[in-house]
Amino acid sequence: MKKDLKKTHREPAVLFLLLVFPVVLTFVFGLAFGGIGGGGTTSFDVGLLNLDATSPQADWSDAFTDNLTSSGVFVVQDFDDNVTGQEALLQGNLDAFIVIPEGFGDSVVSYYGAPFNSSAWTNTTMGLYVDSGSLMAVSAVPPLVQQVLMKTIFGSEAMSIGLPIEIGSPALVASSTFTQWDFMAPGIFAFAAIFLTMIVAQSMTYERDEGLLKRLRTTPVSSADYMISQTLTYMIIAVIQVALVLASSFAIGYRPAVGPAGIAFTFVIAVAFSLVAVGFGLIAAAISKSAEVSTGVSFMFIMPQMFFGTFMPLGGPSSTIARFMPSKYITDALTTLYLRGAPITTPVIWYNLAIVSVVGILLVALGIYLFERYGYR
């Protein structure tokens, strides 16, 4: 273990890739994406809780629901209670959650009863909670919902007049200070650790080619023990990487919506992800004939993880591919923690951790098996 840690700081290329690169990456991306970015999307998943469904004026809330659905922008999913809807939002299953308040229909009727006398209106507040972990949702959903509301009340008429119903969106208030970097930062942790794959593959093939592994196999330490100790080393390096990325992020002013427990969770899931990277590295080493070849083979594992599992989801078919990328689950967990501000007890982040851990352990076991079987050729 000590020899690998020494290698990390004594060999400039390894030092750069494992420790300097994450810091540089954090600084470069943090500075480059300090402003709010843009983009487009075709539809949003919206949860809807209608508390006015049984009132005598329920036609108005029904009309709002119909307009929401027929807009073509929203995929509407009905909820029976607020808790379930908020939970779905927190776990990233929804882009927004709308609560039609009790008295919604009465408000509209009161408006039509005295359109120019606002003091006669029955005011209500529609709840709109947007997934603050989604840049697209934060930017686009509130004005779109506003449009649907206008259409419900006025048809296709002008929207600049006063209304008896206002949209309360506490999540939006918080999100208004986000930069694009806030959306990218969770992906940096996976991105930094991904390159462990290449270092492991190069290291194992080099040691094999130079006869070091053979030499170690003539000692009482078994090759499986040796590879497990290698894995532990890279888990330590992953911890150092997380610390460096966090420190660099803080240095450029990044303040994620997360407490000490969330930070601790970040270390835990990064260590779990290092298993994934080491597992891929061992597999790459097992199927590579030399250290040079292992670099190229490593990228077969690194590139999909990089493009489909880190930073922002690309949408469309790529999101299906992303489901098979372990890096996607570390990014998702950290997005839920850092951006959505979900508490540490949120089930989805533990689900993500479980996936990363199980896949990591399986990959390391597979990597050791393949290296033992084919790697010593």
Place this chain on the structure above:
Amino acid sequence: MSESAIEIINLTKRFDDITALDNLSLEIGWGELFGILGPNGAGKSTAINVLNTLLEPTDGSATVDGHDVVFDPDNVRKVIGVCPQKPAFYPHLTGEENITLMGEMHLVPKDVLRERVKTMVEKIGMEDHIKRRAKDYSGGMIRKVSMLMALISDPKIALLDEPTVAMDPKSRHAVWDFIRELKTQGKAIILTTHYMEEAQELCDRVAIIDEGRLIELGSPTELMEKHQAKNLEEVFLKLTGKKLREEF
């Protein structure tokens, strides 16, 4: 401790259609410095690699300190120190760190290890260079470090595969002195070489092998007398009709 340090019975190792070792039988005692001589490709390294458990024999058997190399490799590895033909080392570590690493792999206690490294480094004349990174060493220094890596665990049996190849005469003599001292400690030492001078100088007995077969066995003096030769090189020439080595 078993009666013989090493016992090889009818050992055969084949790689596809190439027979690297052909029905080899040898017995090596404690405190014996035993040379395996032969030209490149004769099967010397194959024999060492069977004894150090890296290769499984195709036929026959071999025991090291009474432990079978196939059925009890873990115990074999506990009693051997291996100096491979290619001096495998970590270039980013210092010489001292490389030696210490091998000691740790053999589970040598830390305090014992520290003292042993110091003593051995002094004996082989590396004390001025041992804290430099191995990547900066000359070929001779690397060979010396590789030798110490093999012996740091204080093994009962040392398997030295051409430990002085490509070494300058001064370094070679330093290594010879080191090997002689090991012998006085009662260790069994197997030395492969294609330097006849080295074998004559160091070995109690030598086995001359060619194309995987044992063609002669005895002390250097016995063999030279038996074949009325001036040196082992001449012995080999008389036995096989070809020269043992191409360079000296």
